[in-house]
Amino acid sequence: MFPDAKFIHIVRDGRDVFDSWRKMNSFNDNVAAAALDWRYKLFRIEKSFKKIPEENKITIRYEDLLENPENTIKSICSVIGIGRL
Numbered sequence: 001m002f003p004d005a006k007f008i009h010i011v012r013d014g015r016d017v018f019d020s021w022r023k024m025n026s027f028n029d030n031v032a033a034a035a036l037d038w039r040y041k042l043f044r045i046e047k048s049f050k051k052i053p054e055e056n057k058i059t060i061r062y063e064d065l066l067e068n069p070e071n072t073i074k075s076i077c078s079v080i081g082i083g084r085l
Helices: 014-025 031-049 062-067 069-080
Strands: 005-011 057-061
Touching: 005 031, 005 062, 005 069, 014 031, 057 062, 057 069, 062 069
Parallel strands: 005 057
Antiparallel strands: none
16 A cells, blocks of 8 residues: 555563553453463564565664664664654
8 A cells, every 4th residue: 555654663572561561451460361462463563574675664672762762763764764863
């Protein structure tokens, strides 16, 4: 549909995903279920990303965005075609 679309996939550490999942609902305390859900979603995204040209996509770690925002944003800007900051 959008052949020139750019995609940014932000991956968060699975342990942090579980922690957030648990905070949303205290009954969500099954680590195995959370891990399987997280891994399945990553699998689906990675499978979809294979169909997208390399120059139109980027995967970053959420933790990298927090720890090194300048370099991470520069990488994103490079992929989406925004000039130097």
